[in-house]
Amino acid sequence: MVDDEGARESEFDWRVPASIPLPVEPEDNPMTEAKFQLGRHLFYDARLSVNGEISCASCHHQSKAFSDGIQRPVGATGEVHPRNSQSLTNSAYFNNLTWGNPALATIEQQIMLPLFGDNPIEHGIDESNFEQIIMTVQADETYQRLFLNAFPEQDDPLWGDLAWDNVVKAIGSFVRGMTSFNSAFDRGELSASARRGEALFNSERLECFHCHDGYNFSDATIDRGVAFLEPKFHNTGLYNIDGMGAYPEPNTGRHEVTGNPDHMGQFRTPSLRNVAVTAPYNHDGSVATLEEVIRNYARGGRVIATGENAGDGRISPFKDGVLVPFRISDAEVDDLVAFLESLTDHNFLTDPRFSNPWESTGENL
Amino acid sequence: MMLTLTGRLQTLGVVSGAKILGRTFCGFMAAGLSYAPHVSAHFIPDEGAGTQVDAAVVATWRSASVVDQYEFWQIPGTLMGGDAYPVTSGLSVDEVTVKAARRVDANTFVKLGLGVHQGGSQSGDEHQSVTVEHASLGFICCETTGLGVGEIAAEFVAEIGVLSAAFTPELLSHRSTASFSEPSLxxxxxFGRHFHDQGARVWLHETAGWSVGAEIWQGKAFPSTEGGDGGAWDVFARYxxxxxxxxxxxxGWWYTADAQSRADHRYGGGHQHTPVAPPGESASQFPDIxxxxxxxxxxVDASMAYQWTAASSMGVQLSWAQLTMDGALHDSGGREAALEADQYAVWVQPYLKWQQHNLAVRVERLVADNRLSGxxxxxxxxxxGALNVSGHTPQRASLAWTYQWRPQTAFRTEWIQDETLEDAQSRFTVGVIWHGSLLSGGHSHGGY
Known part of the structure; x- marks a missing residue:
């Protein structure tokens, strides 16, 4: 007899297979389809920026599993972000958001950074322009209807004091609803090469699955069944610019937030779902291909021979202990890449449910 | 054979009633087989007998594996572990044991036992390390102080060290002494097949037919764990x-244990990986719950034997055990679920022995009622494995014929209808058992 204490209950259709636990819903922002649809409109709306040119979708393209395909994105004011745009695939399942901030535990908290943050500036919304920006939203009849549907418990969800709070919650609901579990791997349709790659992935030699474990291929995965999960961050030996394990500023990962020297170069394990379409890789987009990522791991870290970031990441004192060099043939690299490609959910990349709603209305924002 | 010897020794006045009972206790799990061990886990060597060393080897060929090589043996509704590896097709050395015992003086004895048992893993690696099954020091007390009943003196025994459990004869079931090559459900x-742990035992040893005692364990033996709140203890009585x-x-017996983050060490519990399957086959990682x-x-254990001639006997044995668990399942990812389990298992084993032939039947059944929440x-x-979605009731029927070819050598063949898993399976076995004394110390005991 099993009593899951409501773990499969939700007002929202998560479109998650029965074998996958449902994500946690914040008590102050339970999932609804109406909020999801409002958030979808806001996600693709470039009016939510200082210059009317940057939307969430500017750096998160559906065809790239909501990453952007470039090394580092550029914000509304031209500032280059120090980090690579992460895929938003299954964001609902991460116990902390962004690459290296252990304090960001909810999507709603994270969304505040690109909208209102100034280091770096992304959307560029601040005290000088936020009233004007929300007025453009208030003036749109589509939003007037969507806000009322999304927040029926509020008298004035679009014009009241909670308008920006509602914007954040709605975008959070849309991002949280981006679930993806329909890859060839999920369907058990692996090619022979991908099967060999799967065995390598889980092998004693490569050790990949220690960090990329579980149904979301990340040890930073949380769901309704997880009572508590320690923040998990890893230094993969990508840099060692001073011979003492330092990463280039300001990209020092968890250390950047905690100031703890032992946290130097530690980043959260990204999910590998849809990883084949989210190049370039690593926290700063400095690795162009999956093959290159694999070969860095095979060497036990990355060696940069010249330039300002020169250093031998293999001997970083902060490198995670699980990262030891291994031998791998070219054919095995191909097999491993084939396995990683089998994690692509092609339906997720084209599903109209996650697409730009303004395009269907003729308003391409 | 055992009863015949008992009567003969009593008639000759060679041993006391208490010591005779000691021999027959050892023979419970032997199901009337004539190669019952000299130096069993609970054997107490006689004074003046010198050092006694016994050895046993059991090799069995099986027609089928209970699960495929890259699958886990997980009986529905149960949490397995310990050394309960699945049997595999082909030839397998099921058991190699060497046991020694010596009575140091009137009140002290020592025992040492080493064992290698059939293992096997999902990856095909054999798990056949040598295990110290007994390494103990024993004290006999009060044998003549008049605490006994009638003419028979009470014998109190205390043992400490690495011990095998005495609380149930189920755990004495070495394949060289049991009727079947496969342990019971x-x-x-x-119990994860074997029970050897560091601990201590105090018992009234086979006095006027009674054995009553208590044992305390460090907790290394499944289903317990050591350290922290781990550990186990038990009480037992037998007449x-x-x-x-x-x-x-x-x-009858009662056993209680604490388990802390107990793993199924057959496949998990440490650094683990998905076994690498050859092309065309697949293997999955064991979930380390x-x-x-x-x-x-x-x-409750019971047996009844009737020996109608010197070379023929018949009997029946029965064992019933109930397991309750109250705790939580959890994993490394922070998941947790409360578990309340009520499970029972029972087997009945009639046997017939005639001259060198022993024919035994064993019927087993296991019922699990688990409640999971969270x-x-x-x-x-x-x-x-605690979730028995289909409601399958594991059961198994076994038939064994053993031919005692020489005093120390027997051949055994079995047919097993195995319905412990949802896919039923029939398999048969052919095996050889050698069980003999390497060093008798100039003083012979037992049935050969």
Whole structure:
């Protein structure tokens, strides 16, 4: 007899297979389809920026599993972000958001950074322009209807004091609803090469699955069944610019937030779902291909021979202990890449449910 | 054979009644086989007998494996572990044991036993390390102080060291002494097949038919864990009745253990990986689900034997055990689900012995009623094996014929209808058993 204490209950259709636990819903922002649809409109709306040119979708393209395909994105004011745009695939399942901030535990908290943050500036919304920006939203009849549907418990969800709070919650609901579990791997349709790659992935030699474990291929995965999960961050030996394990500023990962020297170069394990379409890789987009990522791991870290970031990441004192060099043939690299490609959910990349709603209305924002 | 010897020794006045009962206790699990061990786990060597060393080797060929090489043996509704590895097709050395015992003086004895048992893993690696099954020091007390009943003196025994459990004869079931080459479901599911642990035992040893005692364990043996709140203890009582050609034994026991993050060490519990399957086959990673909580077992063992001639006997044995668990399943990802389990298993084993032939039948059944709660109940329950979705009731029927070719050598063949898993399977076995004395110390005991 099993009593899951409501773990499969939700007002929202998560479109998650029965074998996958449902994500946690914040008590102050339970999932609804109406909020999801409002958030979808806001996600693709470039009016939510200082210059009317940057939307969430500017750096998160559906065809790239909501990453952007470039090394580092550029914000509304031209500032280059120090980090690579992460895929938003299954964001609902991460116990902390962004690459290296252990304090960001909810999507709603994270969304505040690109909208209102100034280091770096992304959307560029601040005290000088936020009233004007929300007025453009208030003036749109589509939003007037969507806000009322999304927040029926509020008298004035679009014009009241909670308008920006509602914007954040709605975008959070849309991002949280981006679930993806329909890859060839999920369907058990692996090619022979991908099967060999799967065995390598889980092998004693490569050790990949220690960090990329579980149904979301990340040890930073949380769901309704997880009572508590320690923040998990890893230094993969990508840099060692001073011979003492330092990463280039300001990209020092968890250390950047905690100031703890032992946290130097530690980043959260990204999910590998849809990883084949989210190049370039690593926290700063400095690795162009999956093959290159694999070969860095095979060497036990990355060696940069010249330039300002020169250093031998293999001997970083902060490198995670699980990262030891291994031998791998070219054919095995191909097999491993084939396995990683089998994690692509092609339906997720084209599903109209996650697409730009303004395009269907003729308003391409 | 055992009863015949008992009567003969009593007639000759060679040993006391208490010591005779000691020999027959050892023979409970032997199901009347004539190669019952000299130096069993609970054997107390006689004074002046010198050092006694016994050895046994059991090799068995099986027609089929209970699960495929890259699958886990997980009986539905149970949390297995310990050394309960699945049997595999082909030839397998099921057991190699060497046991020694010596009576140091009137009140002190020492025992040492080494064992290698059939293992096997999902990856095909054999798990056949040498295990110290007994390494103990024993003290006998008060044998002549008049605490006994009638003419028979009470014998109190204290033992400390690495011990084998005495609380149930189920755990004495070495394949060289049992009728069957495969341990019972009670032994495999509830105790992980073997029970050897550091601990201490105090018992009234086979006095006027009674054996009553208590044991305390460090907790290394499944279903317990050591350290922290881990550990286990048990109490037991057993009465043996001998009258003419009839021998009966009835025993009961109660065992309680604490488990802390207990793993199924057959496949998990440490650094683990998906086994690498050859092309065309697949293997999956074992879900390392742990159990933390209480484990309580109680059981009843009974046997009855009738020996109508010197070379023929018949009897029946029965064992029933109930397991309750109250704790939580959890994993490394922070998932947790409460588990309350009530499970029982029973087997009945009639046998018929005629000259060198022993024919035994064993019928087993296991029923699990588990209640899981929590957001991860379904996920963890299914991964750990506690979730018996189909309601399957594991059961197994075995038939064994053993031919005692020489005093120390026997051949055994078995047919097994195995329905412990949802896919039923029939298999047969052919095996050889060698069990003999390497060093008798100039003083012979037992049935050959």
């Amino acid at each position: 009670i032994a495999d599911v509830f 043996q009745f001998d009258r003419d050609k009839l021998n009966m034994t009835l025993g 742990r159990y933390t909580g209480d484990v309580v077992l109680l059981g 957001a991860s109940a379904a996920t963890l329950g299914e991964s750990a």
